[in-house]
Amino acid sequence: MEQTVNWEKVYVDTLVRHTKDGGSIPLSIKFSDGKTYEIDQVLGRKRAAASKVGGTGIRYSIRIGQHRTFLFEDEGLWFVEAKNLHV
Template sequence: MKKYIKVNATFDCDGNLLPEYIYWDEDKKYPIDKITDIRYAASLKAGGAGIRYTCMILGKERFLFLEENRWFVDTREN
């Protein structure tokens, strides 16, 4: 399932868009510790495609997607 989230991102001097923080449920802000990969890819869990950022957040690898002009993450369905 897709969860659209708020993201703080900046452009570096080479024009690359780099996310710095994600906001979960408006009141929880998490820094992105490291970006290990950036590529165009499909979300196999949630559907859709876009630029996939492989990020380290709180010591865990997470996929963050930029689909057109919106950010989303894959969430587990219960």
């Protein structure tokens, strides 16, 4: 059976440190099922589109363990592009 990958926008709770110069540093993300992932490193930050699920915002390139992914902030809401596998 062949699997197809669909992407969906998943909003996540995000623990963020705000710096005195107005910057934001995401520290961890929590999904609705309660799973929490510590962000080991923020690799970059820029305004960009979420090409897989639509929308724009500040795109953070992050590393969680050995996995690199994107975390987006749009007007105070945080989301990720999550895989939704269908057989």
